[in-house]
Amino acid sequence: MSTLADVARLAQVSPATVSRFLSGRKIRAAEAVQQAIDTLGYSPNAIAQSLKSGRTGNIGVIVPDISNPYFASVVKGIDVVSRERAYNLLLCNTDDSARRQDQALEALIGVVDALILTPAIDSDVVPAALARDTGPLVLLDREFAERLPCDTVLVDNVGGARQAATYLAQIGHRDLGIISGPLTSTPGRLRHDGFLQGLRESGITVAEEKIYIGDFREMGGYVGMKHLLAEEPPTAVFVANNLMAMGALRACKESGVRIPHDLSFISFDDLELANLLEPAITTVSRQSTHEGALAMSLLAQRLEGQSSQPPRRCVLETRLSLRDSCAAPSRGLASGSWVARSGSTAS
Amino acid sequence: MSTLADVARLAQVSPATVSRFLSGRKIRAAEAVQQAIDTLGYSPNAIAQSLKSGRTGNIGVIVPDISNPYFASVVKGIDVVSRERAYNLLLCNTDDSARRQDQALEALIGVVDALILTPAIDSDVVPAALARDTGPLVLLDREFAERLPCDTVLVDNVGGARQAATYLAQIGHRDLGIISGPLTSTPGRLRHDGFLQGLRESGITVAEEKIYIGDFREMGGYVGMKHLLAEEPPTAVFVANNLMAMGALRACKESGVRIPHDLSFISFDDLELANLLEPAITTVSRQSTHEGALAMSLLAQRLEGQSSQPPRRCVLETRLSLRDSCAAPSRGLASGSWVARSGSTAS
DNA sequence: GACTAGTCTGCAAACGCTTTCAGCCCGGCC
DNA sequence: GGCCGGGCTGAAAGCGTTTGCAGACTAGTC
Numbered sequence: 001m002s003t004l005a006d007v008a009r010l011a012q013v014s015p016a017t018v019s020r021f022l023s024g025r026k027i028r029a030a031e032a033v034q035q036a037i038d039t040l041g042y043s044p045n046a047i048a049q050s051l052k053s054g055r056t057g058n059i060g061v062i063v064p065d066i067s068n069p070y071f072a073s074v075v076k077g078i079d080v081v082s083r084e085r086a087y088n089l090l091l092c093n094t095d096d097s098a099r100r101q102d103q104a105l106e107a108l109i110g111v112v113d114a115l116i117l118t119p120a121i122d123s124d125v126v127p128a129a130l131a132r133d134t135g136p137l138v139l140l141d142r143e144f145a146e147r148l149p150c151d152t153v154l155v156d157n158v159g160g161a162r163q164a165a166t167y168l169a170q171i172g173h174r175d176l177g178i179i180s181g182p183l184t185s186t187p188g189r190l191r192h193d194g195f196l197q198g199l200r201e202s203g204i205t206v207a208e209e210k211i212y213i214g215d216f217r218e219m220g221g222y223v224g225m226k227h228l229l230a231e232e233p234p235t236a237v238f239v240a241n242n243l244m245a246m247g248a249l250r251a252c253k254e255s256g257v258r259i260p261h262d263l264s265f266i267s268f269d270d271l272e273l274a275n276l277l278e279p280a281i282t283t284v285s286r287q288s289t290h291e292g293a294l295a296m297s298l299l300a301q302r303l304e305g306q307s308s309q310p311p312r313r314c315v316l317e318t319r320l321s322l323r324d325s326c327a328a329p330s331r332g333l334a335s336g337s338w339v340a341r342s343g344s345t346a347s
Numbered sequence: 348m349s350t351l352a353d354v355a356r357l358a359q360v361s362p363a364t365v366s367r368f369l370s371g372r373k374i375r376a377a378e379a380v381q382q383a384i385d386t387l388g389y390s391p392n393a394i395a396q397s398l399k400s401g402r403t404g405n406i407g408v409i410v411p412d413i414s415n416p417y418f419a420s421v422v423k424g425i426d427v428v429s430r431e432r433a434y435n436l437l438l439c440n441t442d443d444s445a446r447r448q449d450q451a452l453e454a455l456i457g458v459v460d461a462l463i464l465t466p467a468i469d470s471d472v473v474p475a476a477l478a479r480d481t482g483p484l485v486l487l488d489r490e491f492a493e494r495l496p497c498d499t500v501l502v503d504n505v506g507g508a509r510q511a512a513t514y515l516a517q518i519g520h521r522d523l524g525i526i527s528g529p530l531t532s533t534p535g536r537l538r539h540d541g542f543l544q545g546l547r548e549s550g551i552t553v554a555e556e557k558i559y560i561g562d563f564r565e566m567g568g569y570v571g572m573k574h575l576l577a578e579e580p581p582t583a584v585f586v587a588n589n590l591m592a593m594g595a596l597r598a599c600k601e602s603g604v605r606i607p608h609d610l611s612f613i614s615f616d617d618l619e620l621a622n623l624l625e626p627a628i629t630t631v632s633r634q635s636t637h638e639g640a641l642a643m644s645l646l647a648q649r650l651e652g653q654s655s656q657p658p659r660r661c662v663l664e665t666r667l668s669l670r671d672s673c674a675a676p677s678r679g680l681a682s683g684s685w686v687a688r689s690g691s692t693a694s
Numbered sequence: 695g696a697c698t699a700g701t702c703t704g705c706a707a708a709c710g711c712t713t714t715c716a717g718c719c720c721g722g723c724c
Numbered sequence: 725g726g727c728c729g730g731g732c733t734g735a736a737a738g739c740g741t742t743t744g745c746a747g748a749c750t751a752g753t754c
Contacts, residue, residue: 001480003740014704019742028702041479046457047403048740050394051709058437058458066426067636069619072419079413079440083447088454090405091438093426100430107435110393111405132388133348249623271620272416276596278625289414350710361734366712375732395710398739696754703748709741718733724726 002040011036059087059299060112062104063140064096064120069272070242070288071118074140077292078116085300087113096121096216105129114299118142121185121216136302138295142186151298153291153314157187157268158194160284160318161238164266165198167320168236172328173264176206177234179224179244181216188216191240191268210234214244221247229255235329236264242271245281260327270321279324286318349387358383406434406646407459409451410487411443411467416619417589417635418465421487424639425463432647434460443468443563452476461646465489468532468563483649485642489533498645500638500661504537504615505544507631507665508585511613512545514667515583519675520611523553524581526571526591528563535563538587538615557581561591568594576602582676583611589618592628607674617668626671633665 008015011032021033022044036042050056059082063071075091082089090112092104101120105127108115114136124145130137137150168176178195181188192213196206212227214220221244228237229251239245245267252259259265259279270285271277294314302309355362358379368380369391383389397403406429410418422438429436437459439451448467452474455462461483471492477484484497515523525542528535539560546553559574561567568591575584576598586592592614599606606612606626617632618624641661649656 004742005740015741016704016706016743017702020702023742026702043457043479045398045740047394047397048709049742051392051398051711051739052741052743054709056394061438065423066413067416067419067423069414069416069419072414072416075438076412076414076440079438083439083450086454088458089438091408091422091426091436092430093423103430107433110390111435132390246620246623249620253623273593273596273618273620273624276593276600277620277623351712352710362711363713363734363736364732367732370712373732392710395739396712398710398741399712401739698753699751701748701750703746705745705747706743707745708743711739712737714737715735716733717735718731720731721729723728 001045002042004042004044006040007033007036007042010040056111056113057087058090058112059296060090060092060104060108060115060117062092062094062101062108062115062117064094064118066091066093068243070269073288074118074292074295077289077294078296079292080289081293081296081300085296085304087296087300094120098122098127102127102129105134109134114138114303116140116295116299119144119185121182121188124184136299136307138299140291140295149311151295151302151312151314153295153298153316154186155286155291155316156318157190158197160268160286160320161191161194161240162198162201163318163320164238164268164284165195165204166202167322168238168264168266168326169199169202169204171264171326173234173236174204175210175234175236175329176204177210177212177228177237178206179212179214179221179228179237179239179248181214181220181240181244183213185216187268188240195238195240214240216241216243218243218247218250220244221249222251224248225251226255229257233257233263236266236326239265239267242267242269245269245271245283249277249281259325261330264326264329266326268318274321274323277325281325282323283321284318285321286316291316348392349389351389351391353387354380354383354389357387403458403460404434405437405459406643407437407439407451407455407462407464409439409441409448409455409462409464411441411465413438413440415590417616420635421465421639421642424636424641425643426639427636428640428643428647432643432651434643434647441467445469445474449474449476452481456481461485461650463487463642463646466491466532468529468535471531483646483654485646487638487642496658498642498649498659498661500642500645500663501533502633502638502663503665504534505541507615507633507667508538508541508587509545509548510665510667511585511615511631512542512551513549514669515585515611515613515673516546516549516551518611518673520581520583521551522557522581522583522676523551524557524559524575524584525553526559526561526568526575526584526586526595528561528567528587528591530560532563534615535587542585542587561587563588563590565590565594565597567591568596569598571595572598573602576604580604580610583613583673586612586614589614589616592616592618592630596624596628606672608677611673611676613673615665621668621670624672628672629670630668631665632668633663638663 008018094101116138118140119142126144139152180192183189212224214224225248268284274281355365441448463485465487466489473491486499527539530536559571561571572595613629615631621628
């Protein structure tokens with residue numbers, strides 16, 4: 001690998017001149033230098049540049065689990081924008097463990113110009129590492145208990161969950177089950193509260209034993225659904241995220257529960273194959289790729305433009321994607337007849 | 348941010364001594380230095396270390412599309428092993444475009460110690476950038492037309508596809524359709540050939556018009572299936588990857604094709620919700636996370652141990668995951684009755 | 695021709711660290 | 725007491741860039 005000095009020697013100029021040429025300034029020996037660069041196949045050493053400039057061009061991205069389709073889409077969105085702006089992405093998974101989150105932060109701080117972080121689920125306290133100078137930080141999808149003065153991209157968890165509740169109430173359900181995520185996490189708590197709030201507004205309360213607090217993982221959804229089906233099953237259930245929805249559906253299939261005939265089913269987050277499932281699953285859907293793109297845009301603005309703007313909080317709307325997994329309760333006291341439409345969406 | 352020199356000054360020793368202390372050697376003033384480090388909250392500047400050592404601790408990972416569940420799993424596997432070995436992951440998506448692949452290589456070379464690359468689908472020629480010194484390289488899932496002298500992790504495309512063919516033949520199908528990936532790509536061609544070869548071994552040939560060459564994307568599968576359904580539909584179809592399978596299933600659903608009654612369906616790659624679909628889809632499945640972990644292990648070995656071993660070629664076995672999407676043809680001349688078992692798997 | 699203004703150039707320092715080298719100190723040995 | 729060897733130490737060079745500074749050269753003006 002040839003260096004700036006090699007080029008300079010070959011072109012018979014000083015390294016400084018070559019450096020200036022590379023940064024676009026006008027020099028006398030431009031032709032000779034260009035030629036030297038070409039013959040040597042020189043390309044600047046990014047590490048050395050970073051050392052001088054204090055800028056790495058890397059963005060750290062810390063997510064719980066890249067194999068969760070939601071986060072995969074988010075990262076896709078981040079990637080698109082980051083490439084536009086010539087940043088690289090340094091990716092870490094935390095597996096939702098605070099310890100691994102600390103490891104990731106430790107590994108990334110100093111190597112990245114900025115961070116996009118989805119806090120691990122079992123960490124509602126701000127990691128010590130963030131006290132250090134990390135450069136701009138964007139929180140994505142979740143927050144810490146303590147409100148940090150940084151840009152944040154969230155989805156309207158309360159609104160989305162409430163919409164789901166209102167919808168279920170509207171088509172006649174009175175006996176509802178809920179499989180929530182950890183209440184220590186922002187989305188876990190907000191979706192939980194939002195759903196219950198929506199029901200309350202419709203004059204419905206949920207029995208204690210029909211509330212299951214899961215872990216946002218497939219297994220949590222499975223266990224939760226088994227739990228709900230064990231005794232007096234509700235006529236409809238709300239599942240708080242995609243992974244748990246998959247588990248819950250598996251439990252339903254295993255137990256021979258017919259959706260929506262025996263049970264109406266609605267879940268937060270998109271499902272990859274939502275439209276292909278039989279029945280297609282009604283979801284509170286979100287634009288995950290856009291969430292990532294937005295987070296990266298905010299970051300880019302701070303890195304490039306005025307970095308001292310006050311923190312921005314972006315709360316993106318969800319959409320209720322009506323499919324075929326919800327219907328009026330067959331044994332309950334439906335207030336009217338309602339037919340869920342396939343494929344269409346409502347705000 | 349404090350530097351080594353700051354620590355040295357505070358502890359009244361030379362920078363060299365602090366550096367030695369940090370690298371674990373025994374020094375006289377150990378206590379004083381440790382204390383200085385603590386009070387200053389010092390942590391070494393990774394960039395400067397890289398500049399000296401020529402080692403970044405970063406691994407570049409270039410995949411077509413992180414939002415494809417297969418690649419998400421692969422990256423997950425890479426991540427697990429990379430964290431164990433204290434490497435960071437630099438992720439790039441190519442969207443299967445050679446241009447973006449070049450961009451990614453350009454951005455990564457020099458900043459990473461090694462590369463894991465899944466060549467973009469429209470690039471069967473080795474990118475020029477790889478001629479430069481990139482450090483160890485591992486090809487994953489795909490190869491270039493020209494065989495590169497580097498470690499490679501593949502899946503047994505031919506074997507898997509042939510297994511699918513044999514199975515379909517065995518349960519009585521004679522009239523088969525195939526939706527392949529681009530034949531310019533390794534897996535596209537090998538799965539195509541493998542499937543046809545498997546059929547040939549069973550004395551079956553496929554009519555020209557029942558072969559559709561897709562693009563490995565959702566839309567390709569959809570269009571391909573529509574195409575097959577348009578005229579004389581086959582009694583069974585093989586779809587060459589997960590994304591196209593999703594599209595194909597969408598087409599089936601849309602056209603009211605009942606699986607497996609009207610059409611037996613088998614696809615390469617796992618499907619997220621394969622078990623939840625109605626019917627559950629029989630697939631040629633693979634251990635994607637393991638593929639990633641293996642690739643990263645190979646890389647780690649080269650980076651840490653003897654780097655001059657001859658290139659290794661790992662071809663991982665697939666498994667035929669029998670579910671409910673295949674059955675004996677209802678109108679064809681089934682040679683015997685065969686009931687696909689749900690959930691079980693066979694080698 | 696002498697001066698000024700403007701453009702380009704090279705030197706050298708700096709970024710923060712590691713590592714070689716020579717020197718110091720100490721203890722042990724003859 | 726003199727010598728040797730081992731263990732620590734600090735000075736300094738170097739990794740590959742960028743950049744402030746001062747000097748050199750060009751061109752333009754009177």
